[in-house]
Every structure is written in C-alpha cells, then in structure tokens.
Amino acid sequence: MDKHLCDELLEEIFRRLSLPSSAAVSLVSKRCLRLLRSSTTHLSLNFPSPYNPTTIISLSTFLSDHPYLSSISLTGGGDPLLLAVADSCPNLRQLHLPGDPVSPFALCTLSAACLHLSSISVSLSRPLSLHWLPCFTSLKCLSLSFIGPSTQDNNNLEIEENRDTFDLESLSLSGISAGDSGLSFLWRNCKNVKKLQLKSCESVGDHASFSEFLKSSNGLKEVELRTCRSIVDSVLLKLAADCISLQSLLLHDGGSKEGLLHFINHSKCRLKRLDLRLPLDLENAHLIALSQNPNFENLKSLRLESCCLVSGEGLRAAVGEAVEELALINCDVVEREGGLLAALGQGLGNLKELDLSRNERMGDKDVVSMVVSCEGLEEVRLRGCGRLSDAAVAAMVRSCRNLERVDLRCCGGIGGEGVEALVVKAVGLRRVAVEETKLTPLAKVAAANKCIQIVSTFI
Structure with a gap:
C-alpha cells in the first residue's frame, strides 16, 4: 500500500498514530522507518550514566536520523548528552534534561547550535553561574534545579552584560539555598514572568532583588510554592503587597497559618484559582x-x-456560585459530615470539574446527592474511592449530560457493568480512566465506535 502514497501523506499518517502503532511501523520497511523518523517531533529517552564515546556517538547518530525533532526529554543528564543534542538537533525548541548537572560551557554550545530553543529544563551544580543565559535569545520557559553542597560561597560573579529584561514567561527554580545570592542577576533581569514556581527552596537567594522582581513583575499571574516552608511567610507578604495581577496561587507541603491569613485578608489581586495541600496549616478561619x-x-x-x-x-x-472547579482530595470532612456534598452541590450551578479522589470511606449517597445538583459537570474524578458502587456511576450518567472525562481508577466497588453503562450511555464522553479488567467486550466496542480514549491501569 505504501507504494501508492506519497511521502508527505505517509508522514502525516504516522504523526497521528499512537505510540504502540508507530513502533510497529518501523518494522514494515526501510522507507517507513525513514518516514517515521522524519515525521517524529518528540522523543523521550532514558540514558543512564556512565557514558562512553561509543554510546554518545550512537546517540548523536540516532538523533540526526530525526531531522524535525522539536522536543526532547533525556533522562540521565550531564554534558555528554547535552553536547550530543547540540550536535544533532538544530530545530530543537524544547529540552528537558533531568538528572546530572550540566556546565555553562555545554549550555553556551547549545545556544549557538539550537537558535530556536524556547524551553529548557536542566540541573546546575554549585557554585552557580548564569553567564550563559543571555545567549538564549528565544527562551520563554526556564526550569533550573540546583545541585551540590550549600555553602556561603555559592555567589557567582556579577555578570557585566545586563540586558533590560529577559523575555521569560515561565520560571521554575528548585533547591535554592541561603548561599545562592548570585540569583540576583536572574531576579533583576526577569520582568515579564507570568508563572513562577519554587520547589524545595529554603531561600530566594538575594531577598532585595527578589522583592524588586515582584514589584516590577506587573504581569505575574501564577505562583507555585512546593515544600518551601521557610520562605512561605515572606513570599506571601510580598505577594499581598505587590502582585495585583496574581490569578493563581498554589501552596503544597509547607505553609504558614499567619502568612496565608495575611495574604487572604490583605491581597488586592483578583484571585481565580487557589490550590492548597496543607494538612496542618489550613483552618476554617482561612x-x-x-x-x-x-x-x-x-x-x-x-x-x-x-x-x-x-x-x-x-x-x-x-465555595461560591462562581466556582467551576472543586477538588476535595483526601479531605476527611467529606466523610465526617454527612450531607455536606449535597449542601455544596445546591449552590454550584456553574461547576464543571469535580475531584473527590482518595476519599476512601465516601459512599454512593454523598456522590449521588451532589451530582444530581451539578448537571453541567464535564469532568469527575473519583480515583481511590473504594466504597463507591455502580449506583454512583449510574447517577452521573443520568444527571450529567455534558460529561466528557471520568476517572474511576482504584474504585473497587465499581464493576464492569457500571463502566459499560458509562461508556455506552454517556453521549459526550471523551475519556475514561479505569482498570483494563473492568472493560467488558461491549464497553471496548462502544469506546472504539465513539472514539473514547481509555486510560487503563493494571493493579
């Protein structure tokens, strides 16, 4: 058949194939293998160290056979992999290189070879050096993880070249220590950041330049703080005072009762999204x-x-009438207070997404009483709710006419009949996450006919 199709048409077909199918295509013929590689734009590879010259040459050759790669994720990291990418992928736009740290020299080499890079995720060793950053003129998203012993000698030399601004839109930093004051260069020159992520940080580096960064970032819309207990207070105080444009705030695994309450009471931003995982730091007062x-x-x-x-x-x-997404994950208040979900559901006419995952003792009555009041639901997640039965699924099918996405993984009480009814009767369903063993033959046929994506999990 492939003899009657031009290269361009076959490449377009290969781009639309799922991963298992595309792997089989490479075995058909040399032409199919060549066209499959030329149509591949993303690769995710695992290359654990140590590396030898033969391995790196093989990687470079393999990457060169994929001339239109725009996104690469290479688990393993380090200079050898980074230099192989720089040598073989001139059209690269996204690079994710977790693991071993890379050197400033390798990053400068990458910037000269891959002129269109817009997203980089790498690890750096201490002492920190950021003199390579101005070389990436197309960079929009930057993710840095800092590795190595934390000392007071981590300051990098001030960089003489000081542009008015880096045009970064997303900035993610992981592992900042108290000695990393060399980050002042980054804070001073990032004026257009829209999303800021801090992970496992005990400091922000230079506090004065960080404060100026928040004051001058008029477009900062999203802030995420994960496992950053020692800096949460100061960051929240600055956000409340300076970030009027903030729309989304995430605090996970390390908060401050006083700092969070101050932010809620004094912030003038029009917050639209609040995501909290604070087992001991969130109370009714908040x-x-x-x-x-x-x-x-x-x-x-x-x-x-x-x-x-x-x-x-x-x-x-x-929970007000404007809420479109509500998640109460592993929140025992759902199980402690009977009728709570029914009461909440009556005031949530605009609710589109509901996540009640990992409430292991929540029963059918609670779910049914809520979904019957929320007819506009498009997504429901019930993963890990072991006491639910097919009755909860039946209620969703009857009440939620706009249902598109459902997660029923690890729901031991929900069986094949419930899953089958969902797949067959839910008119607009597009995605179901459920164990393979709960898919009946009829459910599989209906899913294929209705183009429903099935995400299976084996237990």
Whole structure:
C-alpha cells in the first residue's frame, strides 16, 4: 500500500498514530522507518550514566536520523548528552534534561547550535553561574534545579552584560539555598514572568532583588510554592503587597497559618484559582476570610488536598456560585459530615470539574446527592474511592449530560457493568480512566465506535 502514497501523506499518517502503532511501523520497511523518523517531533529517552564515546556517538547518530525533532526529554543528564543534542538537533525548541548537572560551557554550545530553543529544563551544580543565559535569545520557559553542597560561597560573579529584561514567561527554580545570592542577576533581569514556581527552596537567594522582581513583575499571574516552608511567610507578604495581577496561587507541603491569613485578608489581586495541600496549616478561619475578601468573589477553582482541620462551615463559606472547579482530595470532612456534598452541590450551578479522589470511606449517597445538583459537570474524578458502587456511576450518567472525562481508577466497588453503562450511555464522553479488567467486550466496542480514549491501569 505504501507504494501508492506519497511521502508527505505517509508522514502525516504516522504523526497521528499512537505510540504502540508507530513502533510497529518501523518494522514494515526501510522507507517507513525513514518516514517515521522524519515525521517524529518528540522523543523521550532514558540514558543512564556512565557514558562512553561509543554510546554518545550512537546517540548523536540516532538523533540526526530525526531531522524535525522539536522536543526532547533525556533522562540521565550531564554534558555528554547535552553536547550530543547540540550536535544533532538544530530545530530543537524544547529540552528537558533531568538528572546530572550540566556546565555553562555545554549550555553556551547549545545556544549557538539550537537558535530556536524556547524551553529548557536542566540541573546546575554549585557554585552557580548564569553567564550563559543571555545567549538564549528565544527562551520563554526556564526550569533550573540546583545541585551540590550549600555553602556561603555559592555567589557567582556579577555578570557585566545586563540586558533590560529577559523575555521569560515561565520560571521554575528548585533547591535554592541561603548561599545562592548570585540569583540576583536572574531576579533583576526577569520582568515579564507570568508563572513562577519554587520547589524545595529554603531561600530566594538575594531577598532585595527578589522583592524588586515582584514589584516590577506587573504581569505575574501564577505562583507555585512546593515544600518551601521557610520562605512561605515572606513570599506571601510580598505577594499581598505587590502582585495585583496574581490569578493563581498554589501552596503544597509547607505553609504558614499567619502568612496565608495575611495574604487572604490583605491581597488586592483578583484571585481565580487557589490550590492548597496543607494538612496542618489550613483552618476554617482561612476559608471564612476567603469569603469575606471581595476581591476573591469570582474564585473559579478551589482545590484542597489532605486538609484535615477544616469543617463544613468553612467550606460552605468559601465555595461560591462562581466556582467551576472543586477538588476535595483526601479531605476527611467529606466523610465526617454527612450531607455536606449535597449542601455544596445546591449552590454550584456553574461547576464543571469535580475531584473527590482518595476519599476512601465516601459512599454512593454523598456522590449521588451532589451530582444530581451539578448537571453541567464535564469532568469527575473519583480515583481511590473504594466504597463507591455502580449506583454512583449510574447517577452521573443520568444527571450529567455534558460529561466528557471520568476517572474511576482504584474504585473497587465499581464493576464492569457500571463502566459499560458509562461508556455506552454517556453521549459526550471523551475519556475514561479505569482498570483494563473492568472493560467488558461491549464497553471496548462502544469506546472504539465513539472514539473514547481509555486510560487503563493494571493493579
């Protein structure tokens, strides 16, 4: 058949194939193998160290056979892999290189070879050096992980070339220590950042330049703080004072009761999304304060995970009519207070996404009483809710006419009949996450006919 199709048409077909099917294509003929490689734009490879010259040459040859690669993820990291990419992938736009740190020299070489790179994720060793950063003129997304012993001698030399701004839109930093004051160069020259992520950081480096960064970042819309307990207070105080443009805030695994309450009470931003995983740092006082700040009256997404100190009183106060996404993940208040979900559902006419995952003792009655009031639901996640049965699925099918995505993984009480009813009867369904063993023959046929994506998990 391939003899009657031109190269361009075959390449377009190969681009639309799933990974298992595309792997089989390479075995058909040399022409199919060549066209498959020329149509491949993304690769994810695992290259654990140590590396020898033969391995690196083989990698370079393999990458050169994929001339239109625009995105690469290479697990293993280090200079050898980075230099192989620089030598073989001139059209690269996204590079993810977790693992071993890379050197400034290798990054400068990469910048000269890959002129269109817009996203980089790499690790750096201490002492930090960022003199390579101005070489990447197309960079929009930067993710850096800092590796090595933390000392007070981590300051890198000031960089004489000081542009007005780096045109970064997303900045993610992991592992900042108290001695990393050399980051002041980064804070001073990033004025257009829209998304800031800090992970496992005990400091922000130079506090003065970080404060100026927040003051001058008029377009900062998203902030994520993960496992950053020692700096949460100071960051939240600065956000409340300076970031009027903030729309999304995420705090996971390390917070501050006082700092969070101050932010909620004094922030003037129009917050639209709040995502909290704070088992011991979130109380009813925070949720009630959230409802009392008029700037947060249009909050569209509230996500709470493992928040064991809140009650129904706080939730009923915080969840307003504007909410379109609600997540109560592993929140025992759902199980402690019967009728809570029914009460919440009555005031959520605009709800489109509901996540009640990992509430292991939540029963059918709670889910049914909520979904019957939320007819506009498009996505429901119930992963790990072991006490639910087919009755909960039947209620979703009857009530949620717009349902598109459902996650039923690890729901031991939901069987093949419930999954079959969902796949067959839900008119607009597009994606179901469920164990392979719960897919009946009829469910598989219906999913194929309706182009429903099945995400299977084997247990």
